Amino acid sequence: MKRLLIFGSILLTLAAGSVQAQPLPVQVSIAPQKYFVEKIAGPLAVVGVLVPPGADAHVFEPKPSQMVQLAKARVFFSIGFPWETNWLPKITASNSGLQVVAMDRDVPRIPMPAHHHEDGDGDHEKISPDAEHKDGDKPGEDHEAESGLDPHVWLSPSRVRIMAGHVLTTLKNLDPAHALVYEENHRRFMDEIQALDQDLKTVLGPFKGQSFLVYHPAWGYLADDYGLKQVAVEVEGKEPKPAQLAEMIDHAKEAGIRMIFAQPQMSPKSAQVIAQAVGGRVVMGDPMAEDWAGNLRRMAQQISGKQP
Numbered sequence: 001m002k003r004l005l006i007f008g009s010i011l012l013t014l015a016a017g018s019v020q021a022q023p024l025p026v027q028v029s030i031a032p033q034k035y036f037v038e039k040i041a042g043p044l045a046v047v048g049v050l051v052p053p054g055a056d057a058h059v060f061e062p063k064p065s066q067m068v069q070l071a072k073a074r075v076f077f078s079i080g081f082p083w084e085t086n087w088l089p090k091i092t093a094s095n096s097g098l099q100v101v102a103m104d105r106d107v108p109r110i111p112m113p114a115h116h117h118e119d120g121d122g123d124h125e126k127i128s129p130d131a132e133h134k135d136g137d138k139p140g141e142d143h144e145a146e147s148g149l150d151p152h153v154w155l156s157p158s159r160v161r162i163m164a165g166h167v168l169t170t171l172k173n174l175d176p177a178h179a180l181v182y183e184e185n186h187r188r189f190m191d192e193i194q195a196l197d198q199d200l201k202t203v204l205g206p207f208k209g210q211s212f213l214v215y216h217p218a219w220g221y222l223a224d225d226y227g228l229k230q231v232a233v234e235v236e237g238k239e240p241k242p243a244q245l246a247e248m249i250d251h252a253k254e255a256g257i258r259m260i261f262a263q264p265q266m267s268p269k270s271a272q273v274i275a276q277a278v279g280g281r282v283v284m285g286d287p288m289a290e291d292w293a294g295n296l297r298r299m300a301q302q303i304s305g306k307q308p
């Protein structure tokens with residue numbers, strides 16, 4: 001009888017061991033989503049990111065090697081880019097066991113801001129629909145305009161709370177044996193978001209109602225959460241032409257804009273020129289940064305002038 005019990009407990013130990021042997025293969029579209037999933041899954045998942053650093057997240061196409069990776073994944077978290085919808089049938093056809101979860105489900109959306117096209121020649125306004133997929137360098141506006149809604153939902157702590165809830169539910173369903181671990185990690189992540197939100201409110205509070213100038217309007221949700229105003233001037237390529245730059249300076253002066261948001265995908269040099277001309281400052285931030293919370297905190301410090 002004793003021997004049977006020992007044998008039984010060895011079997012149980014083996015079974016428990018096999019549950020946590022393989023981390024869940026998870027795929028996401030962009031790096032900040034990796035941050036969210038890893039906060040809740042910890043080492044229980046391996047998270048692959050589709051859009052590489054520096055690539056245009058609006059007009060992305062997965063490479064064949066990434067399709068192979070997707071074929072091995074248990075779950076794919078989409079975030080609401082139109083290209084995801086185009087690729088989903090191909091992605092699910094290559095892996096019938098793949099669960100697709102819209103991380104941005106039930107996330108309140110805001111419309112894309114009105115754009116100032118300052119260059120006047122209007123060339124890029126006349127894009128024929130069939131030309132859209134041929135030019136990878138084209139800014140994503142034409143695609144975003146399809147829905148008229150701003151796709152940059154991950155740059156809002158209040159919206160990330162909702163997205164984290166979907167991650168928790170999905171992981172618990174896929175791996176019920178670790179439900180308690182996921183719940184505990186999720187609770188900690190909620191605390192982290194709470195602290196971040198409190199810090200941003202404190203630091204950004206005095207700047208409520210102020211406008212910032214951007215090339216690419218990625219920060220609409222951050223503005224929405226903390227009472228700032230985003231003024232977008234879409235520039236094609238990295239560098240605005242001298243005439244564009246002059247008009248941006250005029251516009252910033254007229255509107256009393258003292259903050260210029262630059263991102264690694266754009267040239268910080270011209271942002272610096274504008275900031276100097278209006279007596280304001282450049283705020284460096286990367287909408288695609290994997291260090292999501294750290295990036296937002298650093299931006300808030302720059303807005304407040306407490307960090308160069």
Ligand SMILES: [Zn+2]
Pocket residue numbers: 058140152216217218
């Ligand atoms: Zn964007």
